[in-house]
Amino acid sequence: MKRNFLFIVFLCLTLMLFTSFSFAEIKNPDTIIDACIGGPESLDPHWAYDTSSGQVIYEMYDNLINYKGKSTAEFVPMLSTEVPSVENGLISEDGLTYTFPIRKEVKFHNGDILTPEDVVYSIKRALIFDRSGGPTWMFCEPLLGVYGIEDKVVEVYGLENYSDIFVDGDPRGELKPEKKYKEAMIKFFNDYIDKTVEVDGDKVIFHLAQAYAPFLNILAHSGNWSAIINKKWAIAQGAWDGQADNWWKYHDPEAEKDPLYAVENGTGPFVLKKWVPEEIIMLERFDDYWRGPAKIKNVQIKYISEYTTRKLMLQTGDADMMYVPLQYISEVEKIEGVIVEKNLPQLANVVSMFPWTINAEGNSYIGSGKLDGKGIPPDFFSDIHVRKGFSYLFPYDIFIKTVAKGMAIRNPGPIPKGIMGYTADPALFYPFSMEKAKAEFKLAWGGQLWEKGCKFTIFYNEGNDTRKAACDMLSTYAKMLNPKFNLEPVGVQWSTYLKAFLTEKLPIYTIGWQADYPDPHNWAPVYMGSKGDYAGFFGEAYREFARKNVDPLLEQGLKETDPVKRAVIYKELTQIAHDQAISIYAYQPGGTHAQRLYIGGWYYNPILPGLPACADFYYLTKGE
Amino acid sequence: MLSYIIRRLLLLPVILMGVTLLIFCVFSLLSPMERLATYVHDPNTLKNSQAMGRLIEKYHLNDPFPLGYINWLKRIINFDLGWSQTANQSVKDAISQRFPVTLELVLYSIIPVILVGIWLGVLSAVHHNDMLDQTIRVTAIIGWSLPTFIFGLLVLFIFYGILGWFPPGRLSSWAQDIVYTSSNFHSYTHLITIDALLNGNIPIFLDALRHLVAPILTLSYISWAFLLRITRSSMLDTLRKDYIRTARAKGVDEHTVIHLHAQRNALIPVMTISGMMIIEMLGGVMITETIFTYPGLGFWTATAAQQLDYGSVISFALLFSSLMVIGNLVVDLSYALIDPRVRLE
Amino acid sequence: MNRILRKLFSNATSLIGIILLIIFIAIAIFAPVIAPPLSEDRYIIPRMSWDIDPQPPGSPMSDDIRDIYNYMGAEIKYDRAIFGTAEGGYDIFYGLIWGTRTAFKIGLITVSVSMLIGLFIGSISAYFGKWLDEILMRITDIFLSFPFLVAAMVLTTVLGRGLDKVMIALIVFGWMGYARVIRGNILSAKEETYVMAARALGVKDNKIIWKHLLPNTIFPVLVEASMSIGSMVVTASALSFLGVGAPVGYADWGQMVSFARNWIIGSPGRAGQYWYTVLYPGIFIVLFVLAWNLIGDTLRDILDPRLRGEL
Numbered sequence A: 001m002k003r004n005f006l007f008i009v010f011l012c013l014t015l016m017l018f019t020s021f022s023f024a025e026i027k028n029p030d031t032i033i034d035a036c037i038g039g040p041e042s043l044d045p046h047w048a049y050d051t052s053s054g055q056v057i058y059e060m061y062d063n064l065i066n067y068k069g070k071s072t073a074e075f076v077p078m079l080s081t082e083v084p085s086v087e088n089g090l091i092s093e094d095g096l097t098y099t100f101p102i103r104k105e106v107k108f109h110n111g112d113i114l115t116p117e118d119v120v121y122s123i124k125r126a127l128i129f130d131r132s133g134g135p136t137w138m139f140c141e142p143l144l145g146v147y148g149i150e151d152k153v154v155e156v157y158g159l160e161n162y163s164d165i166f167v168d169g170d171p172r173g174e175l176k177p178e179k180k181y182k183e184a185m186i187k188f189f190n191d192y193i194d195k196t197v198e199v200d201g202d203k204v205i206f207h208l209a210q211a212y213a214p215f216l217n218i219l220a221h222s223g224n225w226s227a228i229i230n231k232k233w234a235i236a237q238g239a240w241d242g243q244a245d246n247w248w249k250y251h252d253p254e255a256e257k258d259p260l261y262a263v264e265n266g267t268g269p270f271v272l273k274k275w276v277p278e279e280i281i282m283l284e285r286f287d288d289y290w291r292g293p294a295k296i297k298n299v300q301i302k303y304i305s306e307y308t309t310r311k312l313m314l315q316t317g318d319a320d321m322m323y324v325p326l327q328y329i330s331e332v333e334k335i336e337g338v339i340v341e342k343n344l345p346q347l348a349n350v351v352s353m354f355p356w357t358i359n360a361e362g363n364s365y366i367g368s369g370k371l372d373g374k375g376i377p378p379d380f381f382s383d384i385h386v387r388k389g390f391s392y393l394f395p396y397d398i399f400i401k402t403v404a405k406g407m408a409i410r411n412p413g414p415i416p417k418g419i420m421g422y423t424a425d426p427a428l429f430y431p432f433s434m435e436k437a438k439a440e441f442k443l444a445w446g447g448q449l450w451e452k453g454c455k456f457t458i459f460y461n462e463g464n465d466t467r468k469a470a471c472d473m474l475s476t477y478a479k480m481l482n483p484k485f486n487l488e489p490v491g492v493q494w495s496t497y498l499k500a501f502l503t504e505k506l507p508i509y510t511i512g513w514q515a516d517y518p519d520p521h522n523w524a525p526v527y528m529g530s531k532g533d534y535a536g537f538f539g540e541a542y543r544e545f546a547r548k549n550v551d552p553l554l555e556q557g558l559k560e561t562d563p564v565k566r567a568v569i570y571k572e573l574t575q576i577a578h579d580q581a582i583s584i585y586a587y588q589p590g591g592t593h594a595q596r597l598y599i600g601g602w603y604y605n606p607i608l609p610g611l612p613a614c615a616d617f618y619y620l621t622k623g624e
Numbered sequence B: 001m002l003s004y005i006i007r008r009l010l011l012l013p014v015i016l017m018g019v020t021l022l023i024f025c026v027f028s029l030l031s032p033m034e035r036l037a038t039y040v041h042d043p044n045t046l047k048n049s050q051a052m053g054r055l056i057e058k059y060h061l062n063d064p065f066p067l068g069y070i071n072w073l074k075r076i077i078n079f080d081l082g083w084s085q086t087a088n089q090s091v092k093d094a095i096s097q098r099f100p101v102t103l104e105l106v107l108y109s110i111i112p113v114i115l116v117g118i119w120l121g122v123l124s125a126v127h128h129n130d131m132l133d134q135t136i137r138v139t140a141i142i143g144w145s146l147p148t149f150i151f152g153l154l155v156l157f158i159f160y161g162i163l164g165w166f167p168p169g170r171l172s173s174w175a176q177d178i179v180y181t182s183s184n185f186h187s188y189t190h191l192i193t194i195d196a197l198l199n200g201n202i203p204i205f206l207d208a209l210r211h212l213v214a215p216i217l218t219l220s221y222i223s224w225a226f227l228l229r230i231t232r233s234s235m236l237d238t239l240r241k242d243y244i245r246t247a248r249a250k251g252v253d254e255h256t257v258i259h260l261h262a263q264r265n266a267l268i269p270v271m272t273i274s275g276m277m278i279i280e281m282l283g284g285v286m287i288t289e290t291i292f293t294y295p296g297l298g299f300w301t302a303t304a305a306q307q308l309d310y311g312s313v314i315s316f317a318l319l320f321s322s323l324m325v326i327g328n329l330v331v332d333l334s335y336a337l338i339d340p341r342v343r344l345e
Numbered sequence C: 001m002n003r004i005l006r007k008l009f010s011n012a013t014s015l016i017g018i019i020l021l022i023i024f025i026a027i028a029i030f031a032p033v034i035a036p037p038l039s040e041d042r043y044i045i046p047r048m049s050w051d052i053d054p055q056p057p058g059s060p061m062s063d064d065i066r067d068i069y070n071y072m073g074a075e076i077k078y079d080r081a082i083f084g085t086a087e088g089g090y091d092i093f094y095g096l097i098w099g100t101r102t103a104f105k106i107g108l109i110t111v112s113v114s115m116l117i118g119l120f121i122g123s124i125s126a127y128f129g130k131w132l133d134e135i136l137m138r139i140t141d142i143f144l145s146f147p148f149l150v151a152a153m154v155l156t157t158v159l160g161r162g163l164d165k166v167m168i169a170l171i172v173f174g175w176m177g178y179a180r181v182i183r184g185n186i187l188s189a190k191e192e193t194y195v196m197a198a199r200a201l202g203v204k205d206n207k208i209i210w211k212h213l214l215p216n217t218i219f220p221v222l223v224e225a226s227m228s229i230g231s232m233v234v235t236a237s238a239l240s241f242l243g244v245g246a247p248v249g250y251a252d253w254g255q256m257v258s259f260a261r262n263w264i265i266g267s268p269g270r271a272g273q274y275w276y277t278v279l280y281p282g283i284f285i286v287l288f289v290l291a292w293n294l295i296g297d298t299l300r301d302i303l304d305p306r307l308r309g310e311l
Helices: A002-019 A051-060 A116-129 A137-144 A149-157 A179-196 A215-219 A231-237 A307-316 A326-333 A384-393 A396-403 A434-452 A465-481 A494-502 A524-528 A540-549 A551-559 A563-579 B002-028 B032-038 B049-058 B065-077 B091-126 B131-145 B148-162 B173-181 B192-198 B202-239 B242-249 B254-284 B286-291 B297-306 B310-338 C002-010 C012-029 C063-072 C092-128 C130-144 C148-159 C163-172 C176-190 C193-200 C205-242 C253-263 C275-303
Strands: A031-036 A065-067 A075-077 A097-101 A197-200 A203-207 A270-276 A280-285 A298-303 A338-345 A348-353 A454-461 A485-492 A509-514 A583-596
Touching (some): A002 B202, A051 A280, A116 A197, A116 A231, A149 A179, A280 B173, A396 A465, A454 A465, A524 A563, A540 A551, B002 B310, B032 B049, B091 B192, B148 C253, B202 B254, B286 C148, B297 B310, C148 C163, C148 C205, C176 C205, C205 C253, C205 C275
Antiparallel strands (some): A270 A280
């Protein structure tokens, strides 16, 4: 009896369940759903330095200027009413002063009106906040001339370390009690931070520490770090109060102490409705947006790491667009009702690098550490013939065809296509040629390399199959060329990779870079400068070479205001990269975008934050 | 009895310390630079080698092992479980957000496991060694041999990809809107099905149920094979008992013998084991949650383990260990309560 | 012993299990003949092409790869992907054949080592009792309180990828069951008269454990162990699926399945297009585990004293 009753209950429930399914024509007609991976780290514009956060902050906050449509070189005014230039006098002749007239009648999400004070506060707070590993170095470089505010304090007061002036060396604790420390810090603020930007009536004026060609790029909408926040509101949340006498307490806090991490109050077209970290973020249209309200009422970004699941969602219409890893794009193309854009020029590239000096201390990756066929000496790659040999050895086109499915292009040097200074001069590309590779290797190390052979490990980050394929190819072709060349491809955890990278123990390593902003200054120094994010770890021999031959050119390129002259400088750098065979510039991947046909208004700009290739939701429509 | 309970409960802190110490040890095998990987996903965030030093200092990655452990203990005492880099929220928030999700999934999975497992186990024991028994046993064994992830992906494919019945995730978009943002919807327990009923919102209840079916199917099918075997052997055991023989001799019909007498007694050990099974499920729910994008503890912990987010891993381990210890205690107590012959030393 | 073997062979289910097992053993032994290795390291699966897409069964080696082997003068002993290729051009057939060896390795090593550890700890704990028992059992409790999969993941993440690291993780968190079982059995056997007699006669402790206690209590443990072999392989493959475990390209069944993860649903309209990426590895895993389970299940029935008369 009881059993039959249970059975009937079960039957009823199932019936109700199935009748509840709705197979609507277009699901969720007033919401656009984007299925991505990852998840924002923080909604604080000055903390976030990852694409997921960037994507969301982009929709909730505005910047002073914006990129014009699909261009990465032209600007249009945004919260400023004009784009400064030398012609209209808003950039001074020496490139050290920038003036922005601020737009009136712009509303924040909480109803407050935007004032120039908000702009000034945003910039100063960014400088003070300066989270380690964060994006605000991009302000520090032009406005203070160094990479971080701590470096400036150290420089100005001749300290050993920033933490020296704190009790117990804890920069998050108290300053040492002697009066002079507090006075020094206040003085530092007044002399440096305070002077970087000021209000002048209804204008905001920036005072740079050095002429900086990409300054407008840094301020433009796509960089979350230069979003304009509401001063009154931020102070009310517990952020820096704008005073000079305690700024160090708000410097580089831990994540849990950042009051702006989960709240927002921008002037952008969307308001934060709900954020469930790592799961979903829900945005709602801001009806009082100064440019006019967005066309779509709701935007949801869902974070789903399983590709299969995302794909099924796109198929059934539960998601309107999704992130597709390159290798699966052909699958997604076949889905009915879905349109895929391929080969979108992305501002990213993947490069295999040769450190000129490898740290040999306890380093198992270089085998015996000698040129005896069982290892390589630590300065193996300092011989240009070795580098050239490998540059001829990599099967560029086969790789692009089979692994990247043809959706990538080569770069001759560190600057990718789409960035000013890129050159497609065929003379600068190394062809794939076993003969030439052989010739170079025979010259290397006085012929000893060819005779004795070599053995070392090449690395890729675990879980990245394209990089693995690249390493496998290099290893296979090397072995083909000379059986005594043993390159062992090894996949390691990111933690191991990072450590080996930081301690300069990696022989050839393959890694990628994505643009912070579309200017060659974000590329060439990285891969070639003596203090470059990557090149800086090539060993002392390289750093010396770079200091003499590369850094001066980088300086010049940075400060040059004439775009034609700049292009020439960066072409020269590319020439050096070629002549010195500094790295294998493997490929620049093409971006892809997958969305349902009924989404309209999508356009591509490579600088839009988010995984490739995302959208500017302000312009999107759903349905007819 | 009371002293026994207290003695067992006193063990809890010892075990918890042991667990956390062990995990801490394991993570300390890594150098500070390797542990930096939790916070640095791209080398470009280390603008210069200074940044590396600052980060190591900021997150206390350089602290020698005993100091690090003691500092962590101090924070725990103040209920500060730290920040989860992988969840981008405090560990406490991460756990309280995800625990009800996993709990709901596991609790609902127990029902089919128990019903099916016990029913088949009894059946199998009653028809011991003939065709039915063999068939059931083989089916169970096959079920037990198929890895969860294959089964889960197939379920996803068939029931969502082809049929479109049971989508991944926890709720549909419209339901999510209401649950997360509407002021009319009150989350009393954070178990969406229960909350929906308490709010009188049947469509949301059905929607949540719809999203639960596939994960439940995947999560439960391994466990019912296990339960089947336990039930079967317990039942076989009971059926051999003297009082069953007596009942049969007295002429009681077979149906009553099996269901009224044997089953009741055979199920006692089974029920107690079910308690432990719930807790075991909590530990093994990772794969199911990953495949169905069910935002619970398992999924988050798996990610945290891979990204060396040790604060999160330790906290999850603490939770799980506490449950295990308490669960064990409850099971032992119920044995004692039910079977007077069992003495608790 | 003979009785047990006789019973195993006569029971239908266990007979199937034994036959399957023999087939697998044969595959493992004759792997070099069935799937001749094309490179020095035999456990690295050869790539039939550089293609990311899985290729259907019977596809020939791609020209790029063929060129490489020709250039190197290596003999191409077979050039068709019989079961197709997985993502990245790895030959599924090769991976499965050599993966049999890996499976046996993982299963036998992890189970035997963890069983030995468990036996050791359990028996001295039970025999000597008192505070040694207390401490050892608390330690066992601590290890038992770990969520197994999480613990294994943490360990492999810290130690790095590699088959040996996976085995270490499985062993470190797998011995507790054996310890408890043997302890329970010994505790009850300890009170048996023959043990008391031996003690009274002055027989040394370890002799008592070795010659009297263990042989009489060990069978249930062996049964458990044999059933665990299958589940260890499944767990190892689950770890591969989650992204820790054997290195990519290593001949391991779990690897092969994890390759299939993103292709399992095929293209829309041609669902199941990549069936071979899942079916073949899936069959191998299921049949392997099935074999052990069938044998173990019957073994348990045989050894269960309460059923002695029935079978």
